[in-house]
Amino acid sequence: MVTIIVIGLLASVVGLSWESMLPGQKLNTDIRVLSNLIAQTRSEAIARSAEFWMVYNFEQDAYWMLTPFDEEGQLQFDEEQRRALFKTRLAKGIHFDRIVIDGKEYTLNDREVFVRFDGLGSSSEHRIVLSQERPPALFTIEVLGLTGLIRFHDGLFEREEPRDSDFQ
DSSP states (O other), X not given: OHHHHHHHHHHHXXXXXXXXXXXXXXXHHHHHHHHHHHHHHHHHHHHHTSOEEEEEETTTTEEEEEOSBOTTSOBOOSXXXXXXXXXXXXXXXXXXXXXXXXXXXXOTTSSEEEEEEOTTSOBOOEXXXXXETTTTEEEEEEEOTTTOOEEEEESOOOOOOOOGGGGO
16 A cells, blocks of 8 residues: 555656646747748748748747748749748747847737748848746747848847947
8 A cells, every 4th residue: 555655656746747847848849840940941942042931920829931832833922822831830838929020029919920031041130039838938039131040049039239339
């Protein structure tokens, strides 16, 4: 009987510690998947020498790649006809807190936000801030516009604006 009680206590402790680790892993997974799709969108734009878009939807906590092609592979200029690929939702409890594109901040009041990647791979500089409900956490993914370099920052990150003295 004592052995069964000890095993039960150990199982409950392991279960509780596993539950406390899970939210952090969900955030890490979402960060990796999102940053991979950003890099893939840039790569596709370069490889096909065409405009590709990343779309971030605040209402659905979802994001996807928007191609310049329709379902038949024909080049489309009408946004409604373009093909959306890799539509992904953030894990439960993780949300877009804000997205900053070229210094302009977008929040929950904005339904969808688009970031364009041109055929040379350059895009608007942007930051995606993800928030986690439990335990409360913020994480920033920064995408440098010209190089496409992706940087990761724990918490809320804001880059300082350059000053004239920086260029002398």
